[in-house]
Amino acid sequence: MAQGEVIITPVSGKADRKAFIDLAYRINASDPHWVPPLRMEAEELITPGKNPFFEHADVQLFLARRGDAVVGRISAHIDHLAIAMDPSQGMGPGTGNWGLLEAEDETVANALIARAEEWLRGKGMNRVLAPISMSIWEEPGQLVKGFDHPPTVMMGHQPERYNDYIKALGYQPAKTLNTYELDITKEFPPLIQRIIASGEKNPKIRIRQVERSKFDQEAALILDILNDAWSDNWGFVPFSDTEIMYAGKKFKPIVREDLIMVAEYEGEPVAFMMTLPDLNEAIKPMGGKMLPFNWAKLLLWLRKPKVRTMRVPLMGVRKRLQSSRLASQLAFMMIEYIRRNAIREYGATRGEIGWILEDNQGMNAIAEAIDSHINKVYVIYDKPL
Structure with missing residues (x-):
């Protein structure tokens, strides 16, 4: 020492x-x-x-x-x-x-x-x-x-x-906060496939991707669902208006329409799932530097990302539907549609969901039902002063 x-x-x-x-x-x-x-x-x-x-x-x-x-x-x-x-x-x-x-x-x-x-x-x-x-x-x-x-x-x-x-x-x-890893090249278990197929036959359910041309409106909609869905969660802190604008600007370069889904029920948006291509794969070799040529490499990557991993940092279902069968069904449908797009359009083979609170039973159950497993664990510590 x-x-x-x-x-x-x-x-x-x-x-x-x-x-x-x-x-x-x-x-x-x-x-x-x-x-x-x-x-x-x-x-x-x-x-x-x-x-x-x-x-x-x-x-x-x-x-x-x-x-x-x-x-x-x-x-x-x-x-x-x-x-x-x-x-x-x-x-x-x-x-x-x-x-x-x-x-x-x-x-x-x-x-x-x-x-x-x-x-x-x-x-x-x-x-x-x-x-x-x-x-x-x-x-x-x-x-x-x-x-x-x-x-x-x-x-x-x-x-x-x-x-x-x-x-x-x-x-x-x-x-404790967990992240879950899954092999997205594998189809989900038969039970989950049946739940998805059932949802596809339900005329009240519509799963759609966001529209980039309406980025501000879509971002506001997602944040509205997020604030409702997460408002009772441990650690929840609301976004300020400035933070919403800042997040929108920051995310815009890596947002892809076909990786963010909104679930509508009887015409009302009730759930969303945001997925991001893993930018860390692109920036890791750069050592933190944009010059002399890394900026050009990053711009090229952003145009059409090819990645191994997709991360689901955020998803939410309106509070009144949480713990319902419908909430799980919508989640499975959004995950499946994004899974297909991630493989087909971006060459992804791996997904990561999280972080998820250790006692968020609904989300942990969804993660386990699609055969994912905990790959990283984080702890927030507490101490009286």
Whole structure:
């Protein structure tokens, strides 16, 4: 273990921000399964005015140094939309967060987490949920299973040792998040096929793909269903209007009409499923850099993605239909239609669904019914301050 006193200082100015971003690339360079984010994306995440999270959150970034060497980093933040939620949903008054942890060793990690906790206490927080980097909608949780393969787009990947550091500081699991992997080249079990066929014969059911020409309307519809479907979920935090516009702009380059389905029942949109081609497959070899030629490679890939993996980051069924047979039937139909398109149009062979809360019985049952299995597990930890 390295020797020398660890000094923690708040991030201040461009040089510190650059050091904060650079550290992740250095610490994770030897991990073959870590996906270096594009540097412009990493910078955007931590910059007020670029990331709308800052409009409803207090954020403080910290760097750890030994002498002149940067050896660690962490973010501490309070999401005011999250603390306004009912405590029964996981967040609520007095709950702060930390995330974006990178540390050369346990001594550094301990010092950084202690400083983040101190900052949160100073802001009146009495509890911490972590790691969350930085919004619950971005990269929540510490990876505890699935270190042997890269994460898909918008999923985190941290060293296993961080989990040991966190637990040793008295943090207890608050919630487990699972992702499910499946071989999409295989047809679903006969029972599921019969459920899908039955739905196709039902004149009240219509499964349609979104229309890119009506992108804003479709995005608003999906978010309306999402807010209704997820509103009682653990950890739910509503999107702000600015975040909705930001997400729409960010997703637009990788959105494909035939990979996002809306289910209508008696003419009313009641469910949706969003699937994204795994952008991480394209950016992993780039090392975070767009220059000199990676920008051209990325543009070419975006024109017609060919990927191994498709990720289902979001799906939802209106609350009044949840736990019904119809909800499961619509989900199976949307998954099947997207599965066919993913194979035919994009050459995909693998799907990943998640994250899904460990106690979301409906979604876990759907995932298991189509012969998928848990491939990654993340834990969000809880600690009183």
